[in-house]
Amino acid sequence: MTTSLFENTETAFEYQSTPALQKAKFLFQLFGNNTLVSLGTSATNIALSLHLPISSLFKITVFNHFCGGENFVECTKTIQFLSTFNVGSMLNYGVELKETEADFEKTILQTLESISFAGKNKHVKSICIKLTGFGRFGLFEKMDRKEVLSNTEEQELQGIKNRFERLCAAAKEYDVVLYVDAEESWIQDALDGLVEEMMEKYNQQKAVVFNTVQLYRNDRLAFLEQSIITAKSKGYFYGVKIVRGAYMEKERERAIEMGYPSPIHIDKPATDKDFNAGMQLCFTNLDIVTVCVASQSEESNLLAISLIDDMNIARNHPNILFAQLLGMGDNITFNMAKAGFNVCKYLPYGPVKEVIPYLIRRAQENTSVQGQMGRELKLILTELARRKKTRC
Numbered sequence: 574m575t576t577s578l579f580e581n582t583e584t585a586f587e588y589q590s591t592p593a594l595q596k597a598k599f600l601f602q603l604f605g606n607n608t609l610v611s612l613g614t615s616a617t618n619i620a621l622s623l624h625l626p627i628s629s630l631f632k633i634t635v636f637n638h639f640c641g642g643e644n645f646v647e648c649t650k651t652i653q654f655l656s657t658f659n660v661g662s663m664l665n666y667g668v669e670l671k672e673t674e675a676d677f678e679k680t681i682l683q684t685l686e687s688i689s690f691a692g693k694n695k696h697v698k699s700i701c702i703k704l705t706g707f708g709r710f711g712l713f714e715k716m717d718r719k720e721v722l723s724n725t726e727e728q729e730l731q732g733i734k735n736r737f738e739r740l741c742a743a744a745k746e747y748d749v750v751l752y753v754d755a756e757e758s759w760i761q762d763a764l765d766g767l768v769e770e771m772m773e774k775y776n777q778q779k780a781v782v783f784n785t786v787q788l789y790r791n792d793r794l795a796f797l798e799q800s801i802i803t804a805k806s807k808g809y810f811y812g813v814k815i816v817r818g819a820y821m822e823k824e825r826e827r828a829i830e831m832g833y834p835s836p837i838h839i840d841k842p843a844t845d846k847d848f849n850a851g852m853q854l855c856f857t858n859l860d861i862v863t864v865c866v867a868s869q870s871e872e873s874n875l876l877a878i879s880l881i882d883d884m885n886i887a888r889n890h891p892n893i894l895f896a897q898l899l900g901m902g903d904n905i906t907f908n909m910a911k912a913g914f915n916v917c918k919y920l921p922y923g924p925v926k927e928v929i930p931y932l933i934r935r936a937q938e939n940t941s942v943q944g945q946m947g948r949e950l951k952l953i954l955t956e957l958a959r960r961k962k963t964r965c
Contacts, residue, residue: 582956585904601950639900641920656696665701667921667928677707692747699750708733716763755785780812780863788848789818814865863892869902888913
């Protein structure tokens with residue numbers, strides 16, 4: 574298997590019209606400019622604070638490219654369209670950074686609706702959640718530090734557990750996979766404890782509840798190994814989504830400010846090494862592990878293909894799923910789907926104004942990934958040139 578698989582831009586962008594591809598070219602040219610992204614982020618934050626009407630502009634540009642829609646009706650169109658190319662969907666209610674009980678309950682109700690919707694739509698592979706979507710960040714910090722909670726905080730924690738269990742129970746009832754996203758390192762231990770508790774209860778027959786492991790952290794490969802051992806010893810199936818990570822700049826800055834060693838690998842090769850090792854570890858434990866390989870890396874996906882074929886694992890093995898972000902990595906997604914692998918797109922959705930913080934974070938992350946924007950842009954330009962030549 575060579576990189577030629579991912580060079581096929583005709584398959585990669587078959588679903589995109591030429592005008593849509595031209596718009597994508599503009600967006601990636603914008604995201605490739607760190608200065609413009611920084612200025613745009615500042616301007617957007619100011620506009621939000623002043624309650625200026627910017628939602629319409631966001632919807633016709635960034636939102637439409639990276640999000641499935643504002644509601645289930647809009648998402649359904651995207652989901653059905655992707656399914657014609659044998660690409661599934663992974664839904665995420667993209668509203669972030671809430672702090673009140675009312676907001677937490679609203680997020681839970683919306684997520685329960687998502688689970689019900691997914692249960693009736695075979696092309697929706699899973700629902701993604703953040704535990705900070707229905708629990709206070711400050712409480713998770715205190716739990717992570719293993720500080721004694723007050724009576725009020727204990728009640729608050731029980732409320733979080735109750736909300737989480739409502740989602741897990743619904744996921745099991747509707748036969749839907751529930752992915753719990755990884756978050757900042759200084760709350761992750763607290764989150765892992767809650768996820769493991771639900772795994773032990775709900776993953777007795779198969780993996781319903783999944784944790785997410787960020788392998789740009791220098792301690793997560795060992796954590797992944799131990800998690801599999803724990804699942805085996807306690808007799809439950811282990812579900813995991815492996816990613817590189819999403820908070821690199823924030824993690825490193827905080828480590829410097831607070832004077833502790835950064836939890837992030839020193840460079841990308843070290844991250845790649847752990848990610849690939851984690852992927853192989855999961856493939857060798859498919860009797861108990863179900864894994865989602867969530868990666869935009871061509872090298873890691875090519876390695877995955879090679880491992881699967883060399884280990885005589887069926888390309889459509891039910892315990893292996895590949896995922897890329899909607900609007901990115903199309904050369905990986907659609908070419909792998911065509912080659913017979915289980916592949917899906919990560920579809921954030923929600924009201925435009927509420928999803929803007931997610932979109933800002935996505936833009937900031939993308940500019941920090943060396944070469945990623947350039948690679949996406951190069952593929953788009955190659956396909957536009959191919960279409961122009963074909964028309965001539």
